[in-house]
Amino acid sequence: MSALLPQIRTVVSMNILSLPQRMWMALTTLLAVAIVVAVLLAFLAMANGFQTTVKNSGSDALGIGLRAGSQAELNSGLSNEQVKLIVEAPGIKRNADGPISSAELYVVVGGVRKSTGLEANLSLRGIELDGVALRPGVEIMEGRMFTPGKNEIVVGRAVWRDYENFEIGDEIRLGTANWRVVGIFSANGGVYESEIWTDVRTVQTQFNRGNTYQVVRFALETPGDVEKIQAYSDNNPQLNFDISTEKEYFSEQAEGIFNIIFYIGWPLAIIMALGALAGALNTMYTSVSQRTQEIATLRAIGFTGLSAFIGTMVESLLLAILGGVLGTGAAFLFFDGMQGSTLGSSFTQIVFDFQMSRESLVSGMQIAVLIGLVGGFFPALKAARIPVVKAFSMQH
Amino acid sequence: MNDFYLIRKNLTRNKLRMSLNLFAIFIAFFLFGALGSIKNAFDAGVDLAAADRLVVVNSISFTQTLPVAYANKIKSIEGVRKVTWANWFGGYYQDPKQMAMTFIVDPESYLDVYSELQLTDNEKNRWFNNRQGVVVGEQLAKNYGWEKGDRIPISSNIFSLHEGGHTWDVVIDGIFKGETEGVDTSYMLMHHKYFFETQAYPGEWLGWLTVTTADPELNETISRAIDQQFANSSAETETTTEAAFNKAFIEQVGDIGQIITLVVLAAFFSILMIVGNSMMLSVRERVKEIAVLKTLGFPSARVFIMVLAESLLLACVGGLLGSVFAEVMIGGLTQVPAITRIFPNLVITAETWMTAVFLMLLLGCLTGFFPALRALKLKTIDALSKG
Structure with missing residues (x-):
């Protein structure tokens, strides 16, 4: 041995x-x-x-409300009345101005990819200023936030880097209107960095959406707990929402x-x-x-x-x-x-x-x-x- | 004793080595067939697009709608032969996870434009006259086990009914097949009249239009004419050929084709090395025998061909086995609904097969050439005097 x-x-x-x-x-x-x-x-x-x-995009402290059965923001549709009602639900965090929430509208627009010169679909998200504050980790890297009511956009880092004509000061045509790029934002490397943000009411006007929204986001009193809000929607005949935390929503989207x-x-x-x-x-x-x-x-x-x-x-x-x-x-x-x-x-x-x-x-x-x-x-x-x-x- | 006998004996001399080489080649061609079919599935939309078809969408994006009046306006443009339109329904069956892609269409004109979708006259007539009717693609019907005459609930994740709810009751009037194997049949078509009578939003609209032109040569002129007609209106259009539209969509999914090509290349490269080396080795081991053959009067060219034939035989046997296995496996996979929901039209095309056979010959030649050359150049005296 x-x-x-x-x-x-x-x-x-x-x-x-x-x-x-x-x-x-x-x-x-x-x-x-x-x-x-x-x-x-x-x-x-x-x-x-x-x-x-x-x-990285989803937060536990944020709730998201979509029309029941719609699964994705693009498919959903909400009226102004429904949005006003749902944000009054118990379980949603409030401050001096009322519930902390953001009703949002999401449209698909075209952008030209720098690497290929081909057009690809980008999301233009109409958002309320509360909605920016709601999302943890969103920071303006350069420039400033958009001014509500003006055709101004802020651009996610990935869009700015990979697509043409998104430098600060550029004018770009999205849909049927011209928009001025006023800022570039980062969002912890998450999905939002692939988006373009502007004021929700401007999107409603420029894209003929009347007073409708697609999704509503709100701060949760207890992170992770959306049950009370879902129950509130289920018990109100005027409302038919699917409520989930933003984290759940994004994991489900990513799964496939x-x-x-x-x-x-x-x-x-x-x-x-x-x-x-x-x-x-x-x-x-x-x-x-x-x-x-x-x-x-x-x-x-x-x-x-x-x-x-x-x-x-x-x-x-x-x-x-x-x-x-x-x-x-x-x-x-x-x-x-x-x-x-x-x-x-x-x-x-x-x-x-x-x-x-x-x-x-x-x-x-x-x-x-x-x-x-x-x-x-x-x-x-x-x-x-x-x-x-x-x-x-x-x-x- | 003919040459083939010698080739076969040489090949099977080291059975273990031969089996391992065969297996490596088998794997390479299996991957080629299987991945090729996935690539085909992605490219089918481009390859099968009709040359004379144009797609008209809202210039903002194809998720925005167009006014109904556009259909007639476009029809009157010179060079346009047929016009049809469709709407996205966002369908699912019972559970939101069970996608059932559904288009809301004008039946007569849609089937006229998309002539590759085949139905019997009987089925067509029944559907044209039955607003609650739908026709379902063969693949989709198979996924959910539907048959002609079935009454099924189809839900929308976008629209609601007047009376509330998201679920439409429809009857399957026919099951359409594709004219060729690669045609996507994983969706269904619903009557636009039934939909607009029952859905809750005010008004009617179009998702997109498909136009056929009198001559593909005119495509560009007609595209421009259509877009100009609606320029500066509240719904501007963007018209492209069907192939370009499909290609743009696929490219957005990510460059799957390129990734697959890279992987197949990597697999081939490593197998080329494995088999090539082993062929070199077996010739080296046989140096003396080759010298003896030459001494016996075998011409160098004949020895060259024999060694080359050996590796060709190896490549072809392994390659064919691998390709056949891929064919069988893909055939099996297309019976699994979970797979066909992701890749609706998996098929190993004749073109893929031809490429595979070409690659077998290439692999055989590449791996056999240098050993054969060595055998050709072998000096009998040197070889016999060694060792």
């Missing part, structure tokens, strides 16, 4: 030092593993980035797209990992067969089968781990912080950043190590079973 450790050390170093003889095979395995890991990480970063963006990205990414990575596994097995079987005589000779002079087994396993794991590290590095270099955008449930753009999470890095290395383990195990078993007599036979 005491001899085992030095034996293993010897065999491992022989395995590793002989790698240059199999350089191309070894590099193949390494690269195949790296590609699998990079693809998996790219998908996970996309799913993760999207989810973070959408989740997150699932698609997530459930394409994983199966894809697993299938590609199987391909890489075939490569790893090939490499390691070759390694073992090239060293048959060497291993048998070691056995003849008293090395154990276990040392041959471990030598092969270590070689395989080393290749896989190097591949994993390479793939992770490449994924970081190319994908981390990369920008993606997709259509949200209201047919408007949501811009998000690819984001590597610690869990996805762990997943990437796990898949690499797994390829190394399985890809090394069977060849290692073969190595451990090489009969001593092979040492004395002619090659092949």
